[in-house]
Amino acid sequence: MFGLKGDWSLDVKERYFTLQDYSGAEPRWCTGCGDHGILAAVHRVCRDSQIKPEKTVAVSGIGCSSRLPHYMNTYGFHGLHGRALPVACGVKSRRPDLDVWVATGDGDCFSIGAAHWIHAMRYNMDITLLVFDNGIYGLTKKQTSPTTPMDVPTNTHPSGALLPPLNPLTVTLGVTNISFVAQIVDWNAPLRHEVIMKAHQHKGTSFVRIIQRCPVYVEAIGKSLQDEPARMKLLTHEKGIQLDDGVKRLFPNHAEHDPSDLHAARELAEDSSALPLGILYHNPDAPRYDMMTSVGMEMSVDDRLAGMNEALDHFAI
Amino acid sequence: MSTRLDLSKLSLMDALDLAKLIEMEACHRYQMFASQLGRSGGYDAGAFFSTMVENEAKHGQEIEARRKALFGDAPARLTLDDLFDVEAPDMGAPRRGMSTVQAFEIGLAAEKKAYDFYDMALPGITDPDVRELFTELRDEEMEHVDMLREAMAKLPSSASAEAELDLDETPAL
Ligand SMILES: Cc1ncc(C[n+]2csc(CCOP(=O)(O)OP(=O)(O)O)c2C)c(N)n1
Ligand code: SF4
Ligand SMILES: [Mg+2]
Numbered sequence: 001m002f003g004l005k006g007d008w009s010l011d012v013k014e015r016y017f018t019l020q021d022y023s024g025a026e027p028r029w030c031t032g033c034g035d036h037g038i039l040a041a042v043h044r045v046c047r048d049s050q051i052k053p054e055k056t057v058a059v060s061g062i063g064c065s066s067r068l069p070h071y072m073n074t075y076g077f078h079g080l081h082g083r084a085l086p087v088a089c090g091v092k093s094r095r096p097d098l099d100v101w102v103a104t105g106d107g108d109c110f111s112i113g114a115a116h117w118i119h120a121m122r123y124n125m126d127i128t129l130l131v132f133d134n135g136i137y138g139l140t141k142k143q144t145s146p147t148t149p150m151d152v153p154t155n156t157h158p159s160g161a162l163l164p165p166l167n168p169l170t171v172t173l174g175v176t177n178i179s180f181v182a183q184i185v186d187w188n189a190p191l192r193h194e195v196i197m198k199a200h201q202h203k204g205t206s207f208v209r210i211i212q213r214c215p216v217y218v219e220a221i222g223k224s225l226q227d228e229p230a231r232m233k234l235l236t237h238e239k240g241i242q243l244d245d246g247v248k249r250l251f252p253n254h255a256e257h258d259p260s261d262l263h264a265a266r267e268l269a270e271d272s273s274a275l276p277l278g279i280l281y282h283n284p285d286a287p288r289y290d291m292m293t294s295v296g297m298e299m300s301v302d303d304r305l306a307g308m309n310e311a312l313d314h315f316a317i
Numbered sequence: 318m319s320t321r322l323d324l325s326k327l328s329l330m331d332a333l334d335l336a337k338l339i340e341m342e343a344c345h346r347y348q349m350f351a352s353q354l355g356r357s358g359g360y361d362a363g364a365f366f367s368t369m370v371e372n373e374a375k376h377g378q379e380i381e382a383r384r385k386a387l388f389g390d391a392p393a394r395l396t397l398d399d400l401f402d403v404e405a406p407d408m409g410a411p412r413r414g415m416s417t418v419q420a421f422e423i424g425l426a427a428e429k430k431a432y433d434f435y436d437m438a439l440p441g442i443t444d445p446d447v448r449e450l451f452t453e454l455r456d457e458e459m460e461h462v463d464m465l466r467e468a469m470a471k472l473p474s475s476a477s478a479e480a481e482l483d484l485d486e487t488p489a490l
Pocket of ligand 3: 134138145
């Protein structure tokens with residue numbers, strides 16, 4: 001071609017995305033907040049999967065945790081309190097080509113957003129749903145959330161919550177058509193990475209409850225678990241996650257758990273003696289609503305109008 | 318802590334590059350902690366993290382000099398993307414208002430983590446030069462642990478004091 005040097009090439013080079021390509025604004029979470037580690041894991045999973053930033057959307061509601069889309073160099077939607085999931089489902093149903101992530105909190109998802117949580121789980125659209133559960137309303141400065149333990153004083157309940165906390169795992173595992181349920185703690189990087197990676201690879205709604213440290217308002221929740229690792233049970237399996245011995249060493253309690261066994265998953269979730277960590281349930285074959293809502297997406301506007309007119313004609317008198 | 322590399326296949330040059338990157342990753346992380354915490358005067362947690370920035374940078378430069386002497390400017394095949402919190406403490410490790418002693422504990426755990434990394438990698442490494450290098454690096458990490466322990470023992474009792482948190486600094490919409 002005229003003007004091009006002999007050693008020039010017009011081959012389109014394959015793009016390689018680094019962590020920097022997924023990093024947005026500088027995080028404004030408190031120093032020591034568990035959200036920093038979760039964000040780092042999301043960046044890493046995006047990088048390791050080489051998903052295109054321009055094909056990725058991070059959706060959230062309102063809360064400290066819901067600030068995540070600002071820290072992603074992707075598309076984002078910082079929505080309304082409790083409404084992350086309806087927005088995410090809307091995005092996925094109209095743009096099934098996009099990689100949709102949801103960041104929500106225990107207040108955002110389990111309290112004001114509870115109805116959307118149940119239905120989104122049943123819709124089973126291909127969404128990676130990360131619930132940052134710090135057991136408190138963080139952004140509004142320390143009010144009781146549905147998962148606040150009874151012995152933790154808050155500004156709304158200075159003598160501690162009046163009712164026992166909701167168990168997000170048993171609730172999720174009770175919903176029809178669920179396909180992926182996992183639990184992790186924010187402070188174990190390899191576990192965090194493995195589970196979020198598997199959640200992202202899963203085609204369907206991947207529910208990951210993350211026990212997240214809020215050292216400012218409820219330090220005791222994360223600290224008591226860190227100080228007593230025997231209160232957690234690490235679940236590994238060839239169909240779930242497998243971790244190095246170095247990681248397993250940190251958890252005195254571990255068990256082999258086949259994540260295709262829903263009954264066993266429910267038993268683990270109900271066992272109050274140990275908090276299960278890893279993948280509790282995985283069913284890659286559950287029907288996905290986004291596969292149904294996207295039927296006919298390729299039709300032109302004219303074809304759609306013609307189809308609608310034809311349908312309406314049935315009612316013409 | 319991990320890398321996605323097959324460590325048994327590392328050449329000496331790759332191993333030196335990896336060791337340098339491990340120090341760089343830790344150096345960047347401490348830099349982030351130091352800037353998050355700032356300085357409130359005296360030898361506080363922020364000051365400790367700043368010292369660690371210098372220590373890790375120095376160790377990285379030493380490794381880099383060795384690599385250069387042996388392999389010149391041959392392009393490195395590894396990047397920071399190939400590793401993952403090997404010596405760098407976890408992102409969420411520091412806390413605003415934390416004491417100097419607590420900051421030291423983070424540094425101590427990170428050095429131990431680096432020791433474990435080399436120690437666990439060693440049995441799988443067959444190249445004698447890489448083995449020698451990893452053994453040396455592992456032992457250096459243990460020296461760093463001892464150095465930190467010694468320095469910790471000399472800290473005044475005020476180094477255990479935690480500062481009050483300013484709740485207005487938590488996020489807002
Ligand atoms: C409709 C509505 N109700 C209440 C609020 C006030 N509000 C903002 S964030 C929040 C709770 C956030 O808690 P959570 O979802 O657990 O997030 P965290 O800050 O703990 O990460 C509340 C009640 C709001 N913004 N909108
Ligand atoms: S208030 Fe708690 S949850 Fe919110 S950023 Fe600070 S530590 Fe994190
Ligand atoms: Mg919360």
